Amino acid sequence: MMSKRTSRLAAFTALPAALLTVAAVSSPAFAEDTPAYQIDLEQLNDTGSKGTALVSIRGDKLTVWIKSEGLVPGQPSAQHLHGSTDGHDFVCPDASADTNGDKILNNTEATVHYGDINIALTVSGDTDAATSGLAVDRMPVADQEGKITYKRTIPVSPDVVEKIKDLHIVQHGIDRNDNNKYDFEGAGKSELDPKLPQEATAPANCGVVKGAAVGSVPVGGIETGTGAEAGGISSGTVIGGTAAATMAAAGALLVARRRMTSGAATAKTGGAA
Numbered sequence: 169m170m171s172k173r174t175s176r177l178a179a180f181t182a183l184p185a186a187l188l189t190v191a192a193v194s195s196p197a198f199a200e201d202t203p204a205y206q207i208d209l210e211q212l213n214d215t216g217s218k219g220t221a222l223v224s225i226r227g228d229k230l231t232v233w234i235k236s237e238g239l240v241p242g243q244p245s246a247q248h249l250h251g252s253t254d255g256h257d258f259v260c261p262d263a264s265a266d267t268n269g270d271k272i273l274n275n276t277e278a279t280v281h282y283g284d285i286n287i288a289l290t291v292s293g294d295t296d297a298a299t300s301g302l303a304v305d306r307m308p309v310a311d312q313e314g315k316i317t318y319k320r321t322i323p324v325s326p327d328v329v330e331k332i333k334d335l336h337i338v339q340h341g342i343d344r345n346d347n348n349k350y351d352f353e354g355a356g357k358s359e360l361d362p363k364l365p366q367e368a369t370a371p372a373n374c375g376v377v378k379g380a381a382v383g384s385v386p387v388g389g390i391e392t393g394t395g396a397e398a399g400g401i402s403s404g405t406v407i408g409g410t411a412a413a414t415m416a417a418a419g420a421l422l423v424a425r426r427r428m429t430s431g432a433a434t435a436k437t438g439g440a441a
């Protein structure tokens with residue numbers, strides 16, 4: 169017991185002070201043994217954006233904390249867990265992923281590397297990739313310094329519980345012409361929808377889930393100090409209905425591309441004002 173508590177404390181000591189505060193406020197999520205994984209968000213598209221995130225799983229609930237900066241002040245940033253739970257090893261792209269050579273890493277180019285949207289990290293309502301992928305009216309808005317603080321706990325499917333380490337966090341929205349809004353002068357039209365500025369949909373940062381849990385491990389509901397230690401998610405209690413969930417996810421991804429366009433249209437109203 170002592171050692172678990174000690175290691176958890178040590179892990180959090182390594183996190184930025186600001187994030188620590190968030191974790192402290194929400195300590196109930198960590199009051200029980202819960203695996204938590206750290207994500208370092210690193211810039212894409214020369215945004216200078218960076219941040220730290222934590223993801224933890226307790227039963228079928230995923231909690232995501234994000235503390236980031238370098239987003240466009242006053243603008244909504246679409247943010248997602250990207251990647252797949254079928255074992256495909258997606259990664260965060262670098263500048264070489266700009267295959268059309270226009271000096272902008274757009275979402276389509278980046279998706280080759282970080283995968284499709286798996287979960288939309290909205291601030292409220294559903295988190296389905298298909299219906300909320302670009303529901304920018306429900307995405308966090310960066311403050312006047314371009315910072316975003318986010319925390320949400322959401323139910324997830326068993327395959328996400330099992331494969332959380334295969335997913336990445338991506339925040340979108342860049343400002344090429346530094347005028348604190350998404351507009352067409354900065355980077356032209358989005359490849360997703362010509363009615364949208366590229367600045368609204370291009371990725372600003374990306375981070376992968378690091379392999380080792382920073383917190384201690386057994387998932388809530390499993391009263392044991394053994395067996396569940398390594399992955400923390402090996403219990404049969406959280407696995408079930410996998411086939412159905414996988415099929416639903418596959419369907420969602422197919423629809424996501426189409427919905428992204430209509431969803432993002434909402435952003436234009438707010439963003440161009």
Ligand SMILES: [Cu+2]
Pocket residue numbers: 246247248249250285338339340
């Ligand atoms: Cu995304």
